[in-house]
Amino acid sequence: MSDPIVRLEGLTKRFGAVAAVDGVDLDVVGGELFALLGGSGCGKTTLLRLLAGFETPDAGRILIDGKDMTGVPPHLRPVNMMFQSYALFPHMNVAENVGYGLRREGVAKSEAAVRVADALTQVQLTDFAQRRPAQLSGGQRQRVALARALVKRPRLLLLDEPLAALDRKLREGTRFELVRLQEELGLTFIMVTHDQEEAMSMATRLAVMEAGRIVQTGSPREVYERPASRFIADFIGHANILKVPGGRWIALRPEKIALFAARPDTAHAFAGRIVDIAYEGSRSLCRVALDDGRTILASMSDDAFHRGQNVWLGWAADAGHPLEA
Amino acid sequence: MRAVIALPLVWLGIFFLLPFVLVLAIALGTNAPDSVPPVALGLSFANFKLLFTDDLYLAAWLISLRIAATSTLVALLLGYPMAYAIARAAPARRPLLLMLVVLPFWTSVLIRIYAWMGLLARNGLLDQFLRWTGLAENPGTIIGTEWAIHLGIVYAYLPFMVLPLYATLEKLDTGLLEAAADLGARPLAAFLTVTLPLSLPGIVAGCLLVFIPSVGEFVIPDLLGGTETLMIGKVLWDEFFTNGDWPLASAVAICLLVLLLGPLALFQRQQARSLERRR
Amino acid sequence: MRGRVRFAIAALGFGYAFLYLPLALVMIYSFNESRLVTVWSGFSTKWWSALLANEAMLSAAWLSIRIAVVSASTAAILGLAAGYALARAPAFPGRALFGGMVIAPMVMPEVVMGISMLLLFVGVDRMFGGPARGFLTIAIAHTTFAIAFVAIVVQARLADFDRSLEEAAMDLGATPWATFRTITLPLIAPAIGAGWLLAFTLSLDDLILTQFVAGAQSQTLPMRVYSSVRLGVDPQINVLATIIVVVAAGALIVSGWLTQRR
Numbered sequence: 113m114s115d116p117i118v119r120l121e122g123l124t125k126r127f128g129a130v131a132a133v134d135g136v137d138l139d140v141v142g143g144e145l146f147a148l149l150g151g152s153g154c155g156k157t158t159l160l161r162l163l164a165g166f167e168t169p170d171a172g173r174i175l176i177d178g179k180d181m182t183g184v185p186p187h188l189r190p191v192n193m194m195f196q197s198y199a200l201f202p203h204m205n206v207a208e209n210v211g212y213g214l215r216r217e218g219v220a221k222s223e224a225a226v227r228v229a230d231a232l233t234q235v236q237l238t239d240f241a242q243r244r245p246a247q248l249s250g251g252q253r254q255r256v257a258l259a260r261a262l263v264k265r266p267r268l269l270l271l272d273e274p275l276a277a278l279d280r281k282l283r284e285g286t287r288f289e290l291v292r293l294q295e296e297l298g299l300t301f302i303m304v305t306h307d308q309e310e311a312m313s314m315a316t317r318l319a320v321m322e323a324g325r326i327v328q329t330g331s332p333r334e335v336y337e338r339p340a341s342r343f344i345a346d347f348i349g350h351a352n353i354l355k356v357p358g359g360r361w362i363a364l365r366p367e368k369i370a371l372f373a374a375r376p377d378t379a380h381a382f383a384g385r386i387v388d389i390a391y392e393g394s395r396s397l398c399r400v401a402l403d404d405g406r407t408i409l410a411s412m413s414d415d416a417f418h419r420g421q422n423v424w425l426g427w428a429a430d431a432g433h434p435l436e437a
Numbered sequence: 438m439r440a441v442i443a444l445p446l447v448w449l450g451i452f453f454l455l456p457f458v459l460v461l462a463i464a465l466g467t468n469a470p471d472s473v474p475p476v477a478l479g480l481s482f483a484n485f486k487l488l489f490t491d492d493l494y495l496a497a498w499l500i501s502l503r504i505a506a507t508s509t510l511v512a513l514l515l516g517y518p519m520a521y522a523i524a525r526a527a528p529a530r531r532p533l534l535l536m537l538v539v540l541p542f543w544t545s546v547l548i549r550i551y552a553w554m555g556l557l558a559r560n561g562l563l564d565q566f567l568r569w570t571g572l573a574e575n576p577g578t579i580i581g582t583e584w585a586i587h588l589g590i591v592y593a594y595l596p597f598m599v600l601p602l603y604a605t606l607e608k609l610d611t612g613l614l615e616a617a618a619d620l621g622a623r624p625l626a627a628f629l630t631v632t633l634p635l636s637l638p639g640i641v642a643g644c645l646l647v648f649i650p651s652v653g654e655f656v657i658p659d660l661l662g663g664t665e666t667l668m669i670g671k672v673l674w675d676e677f678f679t680n681g682d683w684p685l686a687s688a689v690a691i692c693l694l695v696l697l698l699g700p701l702a703l704f705q706r707q708q709a710r711s712l713e714r715r716r
Numbered sequence: 717m718r719g720r721v722r723f724a725i726a727a728l729g730f731g732y733a734f735l736y737l738p739l740a741l742v743m744i745y746s747f748n749e750s751r752l753v754t755v756w757s758g759f760s761t762k763w764w765s766a767l768l769a770n771e772a773m774l775s776a777a778w779l780s781i782r783i784a785v786v787s788a789s790t791a792a793i794l795g796l797a798a799g800y801a802l803a804r805a806p807a808f809p810g811r812a813l814f815g816g817m818v819i820a821p822m823v824m825p826e827v828v829m830g831i832s833m834l835l836l837f838v839g840v841d842r843m844f845g846g847p848a849r850g851f852l853t854i855a856i857a858h859t860t861f862a863i864a865f866v867a868i869v870v871q872a873r874l875a876d877f878d879r880s881l882e883e884a885a886m887d888l889g890a891t892p893w894a895t896f897r898t899i900t901l902p903l904i905a906p907a908i909g910a911g912w913l914l915a916f917t918l919s920l921d922d923l924i925l926t927q928f929v930a931g932a933q934s935q936t937l938p939m940r941v942y943s944s945v946r947l948g949v950d951p952q953i954n955v956l957a958t959i960i961v962v963v964a965a966g967a968l969i970v971s972g973w974l975t976q977r978r
Contacts, residue, residue, distance in 0.1 A: 518727030653825020
């Protein structure tokens with residue numbers, strides 16, 4: 113494996129008595145679209161800001177491209193960030209915003225102009241070069257923020273909740289655009305999000321954070337199919353978390369459960385009654401109250417059953433994933 | 438950052454703090470009319486003793502505090518509804534309304550007090566008005582009385598009261614009043630239990646901004662007051678310029694300073710706290 | 717609800733009348749034929765011509781303007797530093813004292829500040845043989861109290877400032893100084909301008925402090941007005957008042973325009 117582009121060793125950051133980031137170890141390899149996923153207060157934004165240099169860690173090291181960047185201020189790091197609020201400079205137009213980083217580097221005006229034009233083409237904002245941020249829509253502002261960061265050709269781009277401020281339709285389009293750009297330019301992205309669907313669909317690898325710690329790292333499929341703990345199983349997608357004889361816990365995904373009118377011929381078969389059906393378009397999520405008192409979520413792809421009906425649920429012996437915690 | 442703090446710190450240290458040390462030194466000295474400057478340095482508390490035992494000076498202290506306090510109260514009673522009205526006005530109109538309150542402040546205080554001199558003089562317009570409406574047959578002169586001083590102070594310092602009150606009232610979440618009404622509070626009760634307590638920081642700031650400088654006011658009592666009303670600011674002035682008694686005048690200054698240290702500290706803490714809230 | 721608002725509006729109306737009636741009368745009477753402020757005897761601009769020919773007044777006005785420009789500009793720089801420090805500096809020992817020192821000149825009775833600064837200048841004069849009381853000492857005194865006003869305006873503006881803009885600038889490679897120069901300063905410039913205008917106006921109008929620290933030669937405009945006014949009502953002062961009100965209104969409008977455009 114090639115050297116990681118980012119290596120965090122035992123990174124800790126405290127605010128008062130609380131450790132927002134608590135002893136985090138992480139490697140991110142070049143070319144990855146890496147997502148930091150977690151609920152609010154889990155420390156993911158603090159971790160991102162530590163990487164960018166806006167916070168200094170209380171313990172641990174930050175290595176970027178093999179070099180120790182732990183105490184280095186943000187303007188000297190080969191890292192650029194796309195802010196959640198975009199942070200576009202209101203007193204400059206789009207072209208001046210995008211060219212700001214190049215001016216600070218001392219890039220020659222002619223070369224800078226070319227690079228700015230290229231960046232604007234890449235995000236399809238060439239016609240908006242003279243406009244001011246106040247005259248742009250939310251989606252356009254985001255593209256300016258992206259162009260401004262990309263024009264500096266950073267080794268690493270940090271994205272703070274990149275889709276949070278966009279409406280739903282725009283979000284899907286932007287999701288695709290970001291992935292496309294990342295692959296085309298061969299950049300490394302580290303993005304922070306609380307939306308697990310976003311993380312799952314965009315990331316090549318992700319880390320789930322809770323209470324300042326990374327609780328699982330892996331590809332989206334790995335984390336979904338083999339969650340490491342009850343918390344992760346519950347956080348990502350829907351899961352039935354069941355106790356099995358022997359005292360252990362397993363996570364059982366709704367799509368692994370089938371509904372039957374009569375008792376199916378499998379070891380795990382339970383009777384119950386459908387108390388609620390949530391229609392999701394491509395499938396329906398049935399909430400089934402079992403006779404033994406438990407509630408199970410099962411996935412149904414047609415209209416075979418309706419509310420109030422008695423059903424049998426069945427799943428394969430290996431359908432559930434054992435959880436360690 | 439240290440350089441940024443140092444720059445104004447050095448200036449203020451030299452031109453604001455250091456002088457007070459000198460004032461204290463002079464206050465502890467004695468009057469020496471023949472030397473230049475007319476001070477004989479020493480360690481004498483005679484000046485301070487005089488200021489607090491002599492009837493004339495004691496009266497001046499009390500009158501100054503009393504007038505400052507009353508004027509502050511009147512300014513509050515007038516300024517609060519004004520600030521409230523502006524805060525409740527349509528957002529587009531607020532800048533203009535505020536500007537109209539602030540404009541007198543940007544006009545010379547001297548000019549404004551002068552304007553009142555004409556109004557309040559014998560047979561002046563106020564006199565004529567009172568006679569015309571029949572409110573008073575022979576009002577005499579207002580000018581030269583304590584009334585005029587109160588009027589002058591309220592007039593001069595009203596913007597200082599309205600602005601901080603407005604700043605606090607403007608930030609008030611009208612949703613809170615709606616919630617109070619929803620929970621059964623009648624308008625007056627809602628005002629007393631929600632609006633008033635929440636506007637307290639503004640009230641404190643406004644009152645301090647009026648009270649503190651008013652205690653040591655000189656121009657207003659000099660131009661609008663009479664010879665019977667002796668305020669402590671005038672005492673300082675007279676002792677310094679008319680009597681040439683620098684040590685005594687310095688002692689007055691020191692006493693004023695000590696008197697106002699409490700309100701000053703309160704005001705500074707207010708400012709710091711309101712800044713914290715904005716952060 | 718309605719009744720309360722109506723009461724407040726009435727109070728507002730009364731307040732404005734209270735604030736402006738005296739000024740309006742003075743302005744009207746500047747066109748009065750007779751000397752008296754109590755009787756209107758006809759329209760005349762003679763007092764206007766008299767004032768504009770009044771050498772003493774004009775030179776005093778010129779002195780006041782020069783002092784105001786110098787003190788406002790110095791106070792703008794120092795007030796910017798003070799306001800920036802108050803808004804941004806992390807807690808350091810003596811922060812409360814620093815804050816107090818910055819704000820106190822604004823509220824302190826002018827007689828107290830006056831006597832203390834005079835004693836300072838007298839002491840310095842005795843020790844170093846200068847400077848003589850006049851332009852410089854007045855400017856220094858005005859600057860000292862004006863710092864507070866600029867600092868408050870700057871501090872308030874910075875409190876509302878979007879820090880992520882500065883972080884973005886640093887992220888894009890700007891040093892802290894470049895960030896201040898290219899991002900912070902341009903965006904708070906209107907507030908600094910408004911502070912300058914306020915300091916200028918206050919310096920122009922100052923009486924007590926000036927009276928203490930001025931020399932025998934220097935007569936600022938307020939000093940002239942004061943000595944004239946003590947003797948009674950003077951129609952030329954009415955004219956001056958009108959001019960000052962118009963100038964102040966202009967300055968205020970510009971200041972408001974500066975702080976409104978974001």
